[in-house]
Amino acid sequence: MELQLVNRNMLPVPLMATKPSVADDVEIVEVHDEPKAESSRSFIEANTLDVTLEHLRNDCIIPVFRDNEKTISHYEFINAVDLATREHFGDNGLLPAQIRVSHPINGRIPSALHKKVHELEDFEKTRYYERMMFVIEIPSISETVHGNRLNLTIGGVRALNHESLFSKKSIEKFKVFIGFQNKVCTNLSVSTDGVMLDLRISSINELIEKVFELFSRFNIPQNLRMLSNFGNYSLTEHQFAQVIGRSRLYQYLPAAQKKEVPMLEFNDTQINMVARDYYHDKSFCKSGNGDINLWRLHNLFTGANRNSYIDAFLSRALNATTFTQGIASALDGDPRYQWFLS
Numbered sequence: 523m524e525l526q527l528v529n530r531n532m533l534p535v536p537l538m539a540t541k542p543s544v545a546d547d548v549e550i551v552e553v554h555d556e557p558k559a560e561s562s563r564s565f566i567e568a569n570t571l572d573v574t575l576e577h578l579r580n581d582c583i584i585p586v587f588r589d590n591e592k593t594i595s596h597y598e599f600i601n602a603v604d605l606a607t608r609e610h611f612g613d614n615g616l617l618p619a620q621i622r623v624s625h626p627i628n629g630r631i632p633s634a635l636h637k638k639v640h641e642l643e644d645f646e647k648t649r650y651y652e653r654m655m656f657v658i659e660i661p662s663i664s665e666t667v668h669g670n671r672l673n674l675t676i677g678g679v680r681a682l683n684h685e686s687l688f689s690k691k692s693i694e695k696f697k698v699f700i701g702f703q704n705k706v707c708t709n710l711s712v713s714t715d716g717v718m719l720d721l722r723i724s725s726i727n728e729l730i731e732k733v734f735e736l737f738s739r740f741n742i743p744q745n746l747r748m749l750s751n752f753g754n755y756s757l758t759e760h761q762f763a764q765v766i767g768r769s770r771l772y773q774y775l776p777a778a779q780k781k782e783v784p785m786l787e788f789n790d791t792q793i794n795m796v797a798r799d800y801y802h803d804k805s806f807c808k809s810g811n812g813d814i815n816l817w818r819l820h821n822l823f824t825g826a827n828r829n830s831y832i833d834a835f836l837s838r839a840l841n842a843t844t845f846t847q848g849i850a851s852a853l854d855g856d857p858r859y860q861w862f863l864s
Contacts, residue, residue, distance in 0.1 A: 563708045568829040570622040582650045591691035596654045606733040615662030625652035653832040655679045672702040681833035693722040709824035716740045752816040755850045759812030768862045769793045787841040792826035820846040
């Protein structure tokens with residue numbers, strides 16, 4: 523399928539053209555060599571499989587709506603975001619998309635209707651994946667925050683379980699983001715200006731336009747300052763225990779009381795992971811006196827988020843950031859998040 527570019531006059535100057543002015547402890551890193559993947563750990567781990575773009579293009583069928591109108595395929599989605607990324611940031615330094623899928627939907631061609639499963643030939647099998655997430659790293663736009671290298675990262679999520687495939691073709695739903703990947707641990711950090719959680723589009727060109735809009739509004743220096751500022755706040759061991767305890771209680775609050783407390787999207791299993799890693803994570807555990815700064819706390823939450831399902835990943839990644847910001851505000855006296863510290 524041929525892609526048409528949107529009006530280039532709408533685009534701002536690429537962000538890589540100037541280097542952001544950030545806090546003193548944020549060190550600008552320039553990358554001149556051919557970029558290489560730095561970690562074998564995945565940005566998401568729960569129930570997912572690593573696949574290639576060629577596999578999605580050549581080996582997977584494309585789901586259709588009830589009227590036989592096709593959906594925008596996973597391949598077309600990734601290709602469109604990759605195109606927009608290259609147009610906005612330039613080709614230099616982009617890594618190939620890392621793609622994770624889950625919930626395969628298996629089928630067979632009509633001529634194999636009566637065969638047993640073990641009798642099926644490969645060419646008689648069909649497959650597509652209900653859920654898919656990908657990231658595209660730009661190591662040439664990279665900075666160091668609290669000793670951790672952060673690479674600018676763009677990506678998206680498609681969850682066909684959120685589509686009404688049994689109805690006629692309608693607006694399709696996607697999620698796209700721009701943020702930073704921590705190369706120490708592959709944790710992804712996103713903020714409110716870097717994510718579209720309910721992107722509804724009817725064509726690939728409309729998708730590309732929306733991705734350009736996302737790039738235009740994302741403020742690199744502001745996001746780096748926010749992440750760096752997390753290191754200026756610390757919780758004592760007692761305060762951390764209060765946050766963990768309240769986070770577990772949050773799941774069971776009466777509905778009326780829950781509405782009065784800021785949202786926390788992490789489940790009990792993930793909260794338990796945060797508590798465990800407070801003691802055992804080599805990079806983000808507590809200090810010797812039991813204190814933990816909010817930069818480390820943020821990474822404990824984004825680390826636990828890697829065990830989310832694909833369709834819940836981005837909203838929890840955003841929640842990890844807003845929750846950490848809220849705890850920082852509570853330490854400054856803001857009453858909204860005081861419940862988690864009381």
